[in-house]
């Protein structure tokens with residue numbers, strides 16, 4: 001990230017104050033710390049380098065690099081201190097930078113020119129959020145903060161909210177899977193939720209540029225890894241929970257527990273929870289902040305009451321009869337309060353019932369922030385554009401296929417995304433999908449099954465194979481799709497191994513062009529899983545790849561060949 005955007009201008013804070021805040025014992029020199037990084041490669045002069053124990057390596061191994069780039073102090077744990085001590089020992093003979101220290105103490109004793117004080121604490125990751133907030137002057141406290149969690153729908157809801165907040169006259173910032181935005185400036189994201197050091201720096205930049213509100217996605221990894229420590233959200237939103245990331249969390253219970261941490265006073269002042277799924281209903285019993293609930297399920301409901309105390313859901317979605325929004329596939333609806341005395345007329349501009357849920361969550365969040373219902377209606381009437389989410393790349397015609405790119409990469413998202421496209425598909429629904437490597441292996445078969453249950457043709461391909469064998473991942477997704485045929489739940493008539501992604505997209509489009517010329521109407525080709533992504537990660541290398549470009553290229557090539 002360019003330093004001018006990620007780093008605010010700041011006078012910093014004294015190392016002594018940070019030592020006290022972190023609980024590190026022992027004297028430290030009176031110097032100023034003006035930034036923080038947990039990655040030696042992004043250290044700037046004046047930084048505190050957080051040398052954290054990682055899944056692969058201990059960050060202490062890179063502390064000499066961090067010092068070389070200008071780190072003025074290092075935060076680490078006892079193991080990291082031992083690593084640095086070892087490096088210092090060998091540096092005495094090799095001449096490399098080093099620092100000496102003792103566990104739970106903070107002092108410096110290193111060769112001239114290389115010495116940096118160490119703050120040694122038990123769990124440095126767990127201290128970093130507070131320290132970064134202090135270094136940048138607690139920027140989150142000066143912004144209205146909205147945090148969104150859930151398996152699916154975070155990005156979509158964040159864009160809906162950001163667009164509505166702008167329409168309401170707010171000056172917004174956004175942090176999420178696709179990008180970070182401060183006013184008109186934008187940066188591509190590498191994570192859904194950045195590390196704590198970057199979160200607080202970005203919030204400080206937003207404050208500096210005059211933003212008053214920040215909407216951000218909060219992933220379960222972020223909650224587990226203390227990436228949003230030191231931020232208290234004015235309102236925290238929960239969309240839904242379904243299978244994903246079990247490689248990391250181990251079980252749905254642990255995954256849920258990570259998300260639930262957002263709904264505690266340490267992290268939020270209030271919550272908005274969609275209780276359409278069991279996890280949302282459980283969350284409101286677990287939350288220790290006041291929570292407003294909503295549902296898109298039909299009411300009065302035969303579903304179990306949302307809480308063990310039997311409380312009614314605060315807001316319900318009631319479909320609104322009338323013309324489709326802008327002649328497109330959006331859906332009009334009423335959002336009705338349980339008291340019966342308040343109701344908003346809203347519309348989802350994006351296809352699928354799940355986008356009614358996302359729009360309703362955004363509306364309840366805006367009401368929770370104190371915006372007037374009539375203004376919320378008007379603000380949400382502005383159609384948002386969400387890159388790579390149900391993005392129509394080619395609208396289709398009588399014989400030309402409609403081509404859509406969507407980010408569905410969980411079984412549930414594939415299920416709802418394909419179901420959303422069925423009603424508007426005149427010909428066949430052709431799904432192109434794969435599964436990411438080095439991610440939850442347990443979801444792959446279920447993704448294939450979901451595709452075969454909704455699409456007429458399933459073309460299995462590679463997503464981001466990362467370090468795995470792509471053919472092996474495809475085999476698992478294919479096995480899932482074929483199991484739906486075996487158990488009779490499939491509508492798919494063809495399940496194909498499409499091979500590499502560009503080839504698979506070309507095959508699907510060629511099939512659609514051929515099929516559409518003689519059938520009931522044009523086919524729909526939906527390419528799932530990578531949405532806005534601009535690269536394909538293979539063995540640590542990101543190769544340029546954009547599904548939307550691949551679709552356009554394949555369309556041009558197929559038209560030349562077939563017509």
Ligand SMILES: CC(=O)N[C@H]1[C@@H](OP(=O)(O)OP(=O)(O)OC[C@H]2O[C@@H](n3ccc(=O)[nH]c3=O)[C@H](O)[C@@H]2O)O[C@H](CO)[C@@H](O)[C@@H]1O[C@H](C)C(=O)N[C@@H](C)C(=O)N[C@H](CCC(=O)O)C(=O)O
Pocket residue numbers: 038039040041052053054055056057058059060062190191192193194195219220221222248
């Ligand atoms: C599983 C996971 O979340 N891992 C994160 C974790 O990595 P790690 O513990 O393995 O790090 P490591 O490689 O052992 O390195 C240890 C330390 O040394 C530092 N280091 C390493 C090398 C170097 O040259 N210099 C240096 O300072 C690293 O910054 C790190 O602090 O800490 C790293 C540094 O902050 C993160 O980049 C990394 O995210 C990895 C890349 C990742 O893919 N995370 C995904 C799963 C993720 O976080 N996804 C969520 C969820 C999205 C969703 O909801 O769908 C997200 O928020 O994006």
Ligand SMILES: Nc1ncnc2c1ncn2[C@@H]1O[C@H](COP(=O)(O)OP(=O)(O)OP(=O)(O)O)[C@@H](O)[C@H]1O
Pocket residue numbers: 150151152153154155156157177192217219239240354355357358388389390406407408409412413414416417531
């Ligand atoms: N409320 C929802 N319920 C179920 N599926 C959804 C919902 N909203 C979006 N989806 C589907 O999930 C996909 C991902 O949506 P979105 O990017 O908004 O979620 P996300 O939570 O940000 O995902 P990630 O954390 O992986 O970035 C969409 O492309 C769509 O297919």
Ligand SMILES: N[C@H](CCC[C@H](N)C(=O)O)C(=O)O
Pocket residue numbers: 192409435436437439463464529530533
């Ligand atoms: N935030 C998700 C995105 C997955 C997108 C999909 N294209 C994949 O690579 O699996 C993750 O990091 O697991």
